[in-house]
Amino acid sequence: MRLVSRRRLLGCAAAVPLALHTRLNGLAAAGSQVRERILDHCLLVDAGEQCVLPESLAGFARALAAASVPHRRIGPDVIESGDFILVPGAVLHSSVFADTLSRLARRGSVVVYESGAAYAGLEAFRIEQHLLRTYFGAIIEAPMDLWPGAPSGAAILAAAQGGERRNGPPAATLPYVHYDWPSTTIVRDFSRAIPLSYAAMGFSREAHRPVESAHEPYHRPIARINDVPVCCRLRLGDGQFVFLGSPLGPHLASGDREAQALLQSLLSRS
Amino acid sequence: MKKSIGDNMIPQGWSFEHGLELIKKAGYDGVELWLGDVPWFQMKTTDAEVQDLLRKVESAGLVVSNVSTGLHWDTPLSARDPKVRGQAVRIVERQLETAQLLKADAILVVAGLVTAEVPYNEVYQRSVEVIQPLGDKAAQAKVKIGCENCNAEQRFLMGPREFQLFLKDINKPYVGIHLDVGNIHETGFAEQWIEIHGPNITRIHLKDVKKHRGRCGEESVYTNLFLGNNNWPAIHGALHKVGYDGWLVAEMEDRYHFAKDQQFYDTAAAIDRLIAGRL
Numbered sequence: 001m002r003l004v005s006r007r008r009l010l011g012c013a014a015a016v017p018l019a020l021h022t023r024l025n026g027l028a029a030a031g032s033q034v035r036e037r038i039l040d041h042c043l044l045v046d047a048g049e050q051c052v053l054p055e056s057l058a059g060f061a062r063a064l065a066a067a068s069v070p071h072r073r074i075g076p077d078v079i080e081s082g083d084f085i086l087v088p089g090a091v092l093h094s095s096v097f098a099d100t101l102s103r104l105a106r107r108g109s110v111v112v113y114e115s116g117a118a119y120a121g122l123e124a125f126r127i128e129q130h131l132l133r134t135y136f137g138a139i140i141e142a143p144m145d146l147w148p149g150a151p152s153g154a155a156i157l158a159a160a161q162g163g164e165r166r167n168g169p170p171a172a173t174l175p176y177v178h179y180d181w182p183s184t185t186i187v188r189d190f191s192r193a194i195p196l197s198y199a200a201m202g203f204s205r206e207a208h209r210p211v212e213s214a215h216e217p218y219h220r221p222i223a224r225i226n227d228v229p230v231c232c233r234l235r236l237g238d239g240q241f242v243f244l245g246s247p248l249g250p251h252l253a254s255g256d257r258e259a260q261a262l263l264q265s266l267l268s269r270s
Numbered sequence: 271m272k273k274s275i276g277d278n279m280i281p282q283g284w285s286f287e288h289g290l291e292l293i294k295k296a297g298y299d300g301v302e303l304w305l306g307d308v309p310w311f312q313m314k315t316t317d318a319e320v321q322d323l324l325r326k327v328e329s330a331g332l333v334v335s336n337v338s339t340g341l342h343w344d345t346p347l348s349a350r351d352p353k354v355r356g357q358a359v360r361i362v363e364r365q366l367e368t369a370q371l372l373k374a375d376a377i378l379v380v381a382g383l384v385t386a387e388v389p390y391n392e393v394y395q396r397s398v399e400v401i402q403p404l405g406d407k408a409a410q411a412k413v414k415i416g417c418e419n420c421n422a423e424q425r426f427l428m429g430p431r432e433f434q435l436f437l438k439d440i441n442k443p444y445v446g447i448h449l450d451v452g453n454i455h456e457t458g459f460a461e462q463w464i465e466i467h468g469p470n471i472t473r474i475h476l477k478d479v480k481k482h483r484g485r486c487g488e489e490s491v492y493t494n495l496f497l498g499n500n501n502w503p504a505i506h507g508a509l510h511k512v513g514y515d516g517w518l519v520a521e522m523e524d525r526y527h528f529a530k531d532q533q534f535y536d537t538a539a540a541i542d543r544l545i546a547g548r549l
Binding site for chain 2: 174175176186188256257258
């Protein structure tokens with residue numbers, strides 16, 4: 001087992017062919033609705049050095065462009081208020097960054113944060129773990145290898161944290177993430193995921209029903225791999241913070257139909 | 271999902287009615303009719319005779335899941351000879367006509383055949399050009415043309431994205447893929463084909479494959495469900511992911527040597543397990 005270096009990861013990501021525009025037709029068809037819904041304040045945050053999954057950033061960018069969703073690409077240091085803020089493939093690297101995202105959510109933005117921490121080094125993961133707990137009350141655990149036996153940096157990361165290597169859930173040979181919000185969708189995994197803590201976050205082990213109400217729990221898991229929650233939705237002030245512990249962007253880049261449908265739902269329902 | 275099996279599986283010497291009785295008794299919901307492969311369903315079979323076939327199917331408590339044919343192996347849609355191509359087109363048209371008569375909404379077509387004499391680029395271009403107008407006829411008939419992934423046998427459209435490009439080039443909503451999960455062999459993974467093609471799948475053919483046998487040995491590379499190398503839990507998962515709820519059609523190319531009717535029962539039970547995900 002060896003840790004995948006960032007350079008190697010970037011190299012692999014760059015080698016992956018990106019989306020087929022034709023696969024995005026479905027998303028494009030819904031573009032006009034989305035445009036009306038999210039006004040003109042969709043921000044796509046390029047976290048620069050802190051974006052460890054550039055393929056994911058490219059996937060979101062292409063999906064938004066194909067759907068004709070107006071958006072602006074900005075850096076992490078200049079994030080301003082927006083209705084919908086996408087942060088693909090990043091690691092929370094500083095309290096300033098975390099505070100900015102938290103503040104924007106509390107003021108009414110929907111912040112979708114896709115973690116790339118499973119692909120970062122141990123220290124970066126620990127910082128993200130700390131900041132997520134501090135600023136959002138989200139408690140994450142060591143990354144899971146979803147394909148046991150595959151070379152994995154996550155395994156080393158978990159071991160280095162003093163724990164045993166954490167393999168994926170028992171039926172990890174079925175590589176899917178089951179979402180129940182914003183729509184019921186199944187998306188392929190991306191080899192590693194960051195689980196959320198059941199106990200610490202008070203999640204039920206029973207699958208959530210996709211019911212919208214004013215009495216929704218403060219923290220709500222929205223996607224699981226088998227029984228393990230890997231994505232959640234947190235209400236913060238007037239807005240929301242959506243944590244994706246399983247990357248969605250690479251599937252947008254590869255043209256995964258269900259991933260596109262999920263983004264479409266996310267944009268139209270958030 | 272619903273279960274079906276081909277009438278070309280009916281043991282030799284049995285009548286169509288006898289075979290249908292067995293198919294029903296074994297628990298299938300439908301039957302796949304093979305144009306040109308069985309004595310009761312040939313190119314010369316008249317419309318009235320086809321309607322009689324339908325009456326027999328319905329009397330047995332079944333429906334026709336789809337109309338397939340193996341005739342394109344000898345009469346390819348991609349043939350250089352325009353006369354042969356014309357015959358191949360007529361076969362597809364007859365499939366569409368009979369599918370309508372049989373109240374089925376899908377047919378299986380072998381889209382092209384690469385040989386030493388007829389090279390890949392020719393086959394690709396010709397197949398697209400031949401199938402496009404057939405796609406319009408299929409739309410009029412409201413019967414989908416499912417181009418089967420015959421992969422190694424065809425030496426054509428070996429990968430799922432290449433197949434996707436082929437369908438895109440044809441660009442007809444009534445032309446999709448009849449996906450055979452046993453035909454992919456060592457060149458890929460059936461579950462990934464399912465994921466990529468999703469709503470473009472017209473029907474699923476089921477069989478298992480023993481990849482290590484290769485294609486040139488004396489033993490068949492194909493085998494019964496769950497005996498080969500297909501990852502059936504992954505196939506179940508992929509069907510679930512893309513929301514496939516159509517026909518699963520058994521195509522058992524390696525037949526039982528004895529008690530031939532038993533293969534119908536065993537295969538039906540295996541498909542039930544696949545549908546239920548008890549794997």
